[in-house]
Amino acid sequence: MVPENLLYTRDHEWARIDGDTATVGITDHAQEALGDITFIELPKISQSLAVHGFLGSVESSKAASDIYSPVAGSVTEINKVLTVQPDLINKDCYGAGWLCRVKLTDPDPSKNLLSPAQYQQFLESNA
Amino acid sequence: MTQTDQDFVSQPKKTVLYDRHLALAGQSRLAPFAGYLLPLWYSGIPAEHKAVRTAAGLFDVTHMCVLGIAGPAALPFLDYLTTNSVAALTPGRAQYSYILDDHGHVLDDIIVYCLAPSRYMVVVNAANTQKIKAWSAQVLNTQTDLFSPGSVTVLDIRHESPGRVDLALQGPASLFALFRLIPSEYHLRLESLKTFELLHVDSPQIDLIIARTGYTGEKIAFELFVDPSKAPWLWDTLLDLCRDLNVIPCGLGARDSLRIEAGLPLYGHELDGPDLISPYQAGYPWAVKLNKPEFIGKTAIAAHAASFRSQIVRLSFPGEKGIRPIRPGDAVLDKFNTCIGHVTSSAGIHDTQIALALVLSGKIEVDQPIALYYASRNAAQTQLGRLPRPEQNMKLEPDLKGLVLPRFAKF
Numbered sequence: 001m002v003p004e005n006l007l008y009t010r011d012h013e014w015a016r017i018d019g020d021t022a023t024v025g026i027t028d029h030a031q032e033a034l035g036d037i038t039f040i041e042l043p044k045i046s047q048s049l050a051v052h053g054f055l056g057s058v059e060s061s062k063a064a065s066d067i068y069s070p071v072a073g074s075v076t077e078i079n080k081v082l083t084v085q086p087d088l089i090n091k092d093c094y095g096a097g098w099l100c101r102v103k104l105t106d107p108d109p110s111k112n113l114l115s116p117a118q119y120q121q122f123l124e125s126n127a
Numbered sequence: 128m129t130q131t132d133q134d135f136v137s138q139p140k141k142t143v144l145y146d147r148h149l150a151l152a153g154q155s156r157l158a159p160f161a162g163y164l165l166p167l168w169y170s171g172i173p174a175e176h177k178a179v180r181t182a183a184g185l186f187d188v189t190h191m192c193v194l195g196i197a198g199p200a201a202l203p204f205l206d207y208l209t210t211n212s213v214a215a216l217t218p219g220r221a222q223y224s225y226i227l228d229d230h231g232h233v234l235d236d237i238i239v240y241c242l243a244p245s246r247y248m249v250v251v252n253a254a255n256t257q258k259i260k261a262w263s264a265q266v267l268n269t270q271t272d273l274f275s276p277g278s279v280t281v282l283d284i285r286h287e288s289p290g291r292v293d294l295a296l297q298g299p300a301s302l303f304a305l306f307r308l309i310p311s312e313y314h315l316r317l318e319s320l321k322t323f324e325l326l327h328v329d330s331p332q333i334d335l336i337i338a339r340t341g342y343t344g345e346k347i348a349f350e351l352f353v354d355p356s357k358a359p360w361l362w363d364t365l366l367d368l369c370r371d372l373n374v375i376p377c378g379l380g381a382r383d384s385l386r387i388e389a390g391l392p393l394y395g396h397e398l399d400g401p402d403l404i405s406p407y408q409a410g411y412p413w414a415v416k417l418n419k420p421e422f423i424g425k426t427a428i429a430a431h432a433a434s435f436r437s438q439i440v441r442l443s444f445p446g447e448k449g450i451r452p453i454r455p456g457d458a459v460l461d462k463f464n465t466c467i468g469h470v471t472s473s474a475g476i477h478d479t480q481i482a483l484a485l486v487l488s489g490k491i492e493v494d495q496p497i498a499l500y501y502a503s504r505n506a507a508q509t510q511l512g513r514l515p516r517p518e519q520n521m522k523l524e525p526d527l528k529g530l531v532l533p534r535f536a537k538f
Contacts, residue, residue, distance in 0.1 A: 033155050035168065035380070038475060039451050041504075054507055059452045061172050061380060061475045066505060084449045 008119035073102040161253035166378040175381035183298035184377035200278035216241035231427025297348035344389025384474035444529035446480035458517035498525035
């Protein structure tokens with residue numbers, strides 16, 4: 001599943017750009033591959049992020065995966081409920097499973113990101 | 128996201144059940160393991176783990192190497208190659224054992240099955256297949272005074288025709304499942320089969336070696352050795368016939384959590400590996416028969432038996448959602464918060480985490496509290512002062528408090 005209103009990375013993160021803020025998460029492909037997510041490590045508020053820089057990590061019973069930021073900016077909000085309900089990422093990775101919100105330092109973050117069609121194509125060519 | 132470990136240096140092989148795995152688990156859940164593509168899970172690791180403990184699970188272990196060892200010198204060869212007493216095996220019996228090198232280091236842990244006088248099956252870990260085949264060949268080529276050429280044949284019977292590959296059916300319902308599969312004249316013998324015994328079902332409908340062995344800790348559990356051409360039929364038939372018994376296919380994830388919960392070692396983690404863990408340290412002194420006149424590595428392992436200082440223990444920690452999973456390399460702390468060892472394997476099982484760890488002997492007791500320090504998982508944590516490689520004797524702040532369990536679980 002690849003929602004049309006988001007942008008993507010080849011590392012299976014998504015970003016929703018709303019003016020000068022972005023909301024960030026991991027895609028359906030990522031949560032599916034991980035299995036039941038049991039633990040999430042989120043960035044700190046006001047932490048600064050670089051494009052493809054380390055954002056946090058997620059662990060399931062069989063894998064631990066680092067998450068990289070799709071955008072550059074500073075963290076304004078984190079989805080704290082994930083620390084006690086990390087499985088929200090499995091259940092609703094594009095909605096309730098959002099990871100954090102970022103105030104963008106780059107006015108045009110989309111240049112580093114894939115469109116839904118490009119991400120879809122990337123998934124198909126790597127199947 | 129980092130890619131989960133996909134090592135495509137050489138293309139992984141498909142087992143004879145690949146099509147079933149693709150259909151039941153899907154492409155994204157297949158992972159390379161010991162050179163084969165195998166499913167991590169089908170319905171989910173917790174569900175599969177529970178199924179084995181309460182009903183039964185079916186595992187594709189056809190990737191494990193099955194060696195057929197035969198010939199007039201088969202027995203003395205195996206007694207020389209392995210640590211346990213093969214001479215004590217009568218046809219229909221099996222034993223857990225080790226192959227050591229000249230320094231007494233474990234090359235593999237194995238099960239030796241006696242099919243007939245001078246005819247054995249040895250099941251070798253998939254990851255050690257090439258190593259053990261080369262080692263056996265080397266022993267035979269160099270010890271020609273002990274084993275004259277041609278007096279022992281060693282074949283990979285997965286590739287022979289007729290041949291044998293291994294499927295595992297484990298859990299309390301597995302006996303009932305097998306009753307539905309095999310002709311009734313074999314039922315009494317199957318029911319009376321003791322652990323580490325085997326029986327050959329040789330009927331027109333089915334040719335199966337059933338061994339009461341396994342890697343889940345379940346007492347009612349079997350390994351099924353069948354011709355590779357019949358493995359898909361066996362897989363399908365067991366799942367179809369026994370759906371109402373809740374027999375389900377289980378993947379690598381559940382296989383790992385089950386064996387960890389039971390306390391069973393994995394080569395490279397609780398045996399050999401960077402710490403060169405021995406059978407004694409792993410908790411299997413009885414599988415090394417020092418009273419055998421000779422076997423490879425005997426002198427070295429005998430010296431080790433008298434002097435080893437650390438051993439594998441089984442620990443329990445909380446594992447509810449929100450608690451960081453334990454990983455190999457995490458430090459085990461005694462009641463003074465001193466590091467006495469490190470985790471070798473761990474698994475989350477429902478709301479608990481079970482860890483196997485190599486710790487200094489004599490430092491902890493069953494039913495006593497124990498603590499854990501998480502090693503640094505990434506550069507960000509290291510920058511904040513968390514140690515990536517905590518070492519023995521360091522004093523560390525505990526992250527998690529747990530309990531020492533008995534070495535092996537009883538199910």
